[in-house]
């Protein structure tokens with residue numbers, strides 16, 4: 001997947017810009033507040049109809065404008081095609097997605113545009129709540145298995161219904177058993193897909209970690225969301241009174257988590273800031289490598305302020321991993337010279353400088 005032409009309109013300080021990225025490395029440089037992150041945000045809008053910085057469209061859409069728009073020529077299967085894709089996000093109401101002249105829905109769009117973001121929020125993969133790690137894991141499972149999205153929706157529906165009944169405080173035993181059977185059936189299938197995906201991700205992750213953090217071993221573990229020594233139906237039955245008191249279901253895939261450990265200790269507690277950046281980036285890069293292996297097409301990476309937190313040596317290692325992949329990368333930095341010397345001469349790359357929301361020079 002790559003973008004060969006991008007038009008961005010009415011996003012933050014960008015009124016209207018157009019540029020032609022290369023399929024490899026695209027570096028976007030400029031001063032603070034010039035609009036670098038806004039370009040990445042625009043590409044995120046193209047792939048997911050939303051920003052990664054805000055959930056409120058009125059902040060993303062330029063002041064006094066009714067909607068933000070991104071148009072692109074894309075090549076989803078890396079076959080040399082130019083297909084048209086446009087996403088409009090109004091301040092009020094739903095986003096509109098047009099692909100080759102047709103309206104499409106969000107999950108079709110997400111399948112079309114495999115996007116990975118590495119920015120300061122990516123630290124949440126180590127430091128944030130389990131929900132962040134589940135979202136990361138499920139991105140991979142979604143792209144790895146066509147049945148996942150239906151399963152996931154089915155599971156959310158049953159979980160919601162079970163929790164509604166728990167909140168009412170009255171469920172007779174027979175009704176509980178009916179709901180629990182359905183809950184367990186979805187839970188077991190979801191968990192099997194998550195485990196299968198992780199067993200494929202682990203070797204990819206270890207390979208990237210060994211490139212980025214030479215000599216460091218980071219273990220990637222998984223907890224399914226309930227006591228693994230017992231089947232889930234038994235756990236639900238034993239914990240039923242507690243669930244009833246709390247008004248929600250305390251065990252199941254909605255509590256799954258990833259565990260990252262270094263020398264047997266929590267990576268979040270032990271690693272330095274730069275090391276954390278490299279570990280969370282390795283997770284995302286491993287996911288892209290696995291995606292490429294399974295789907296025979298690359299991802300798009302949005303990497304905000306690549307040099308921050310990294311010394312020159314680790315910045316170089318990071319760039320090396322990026323140029324060895326066939327992903328299309330959009331990388332921002334304040335000073336382009338920080339990334340100038342990092343690349344092999346054969347790497348296809350383009351540099352764009354932005355000032356006050358305009359591209360001042362493709363270099």
Ligand SMILES: Nc1ncnc2c1ncn2[C@@H]1O[C@H](COP(=O)(O)OP(=O)(O)OP(=O)(O)O)[C@@H](O)[C@H]1O
Pocket residue numbers: 011012013014030031032033034035036037038039058059060061062063334
């Ligand atoms: N809704 C909006 N309408 C107009 N301008 C906005 C809006 N939201 C933010 N801005 C401005 O747009 C610019 C966007 O900055 P952006 O975050 O893209 O900068 P950046 O180049 O990534 O900077 P930094 O190097 O500090 O990360 C800022 O100057 C900001 O004040």
Ligand SMILES: [Mg+2]
Pocket residue numbers: 036037038304
């Ligand atoms: Mg920025």
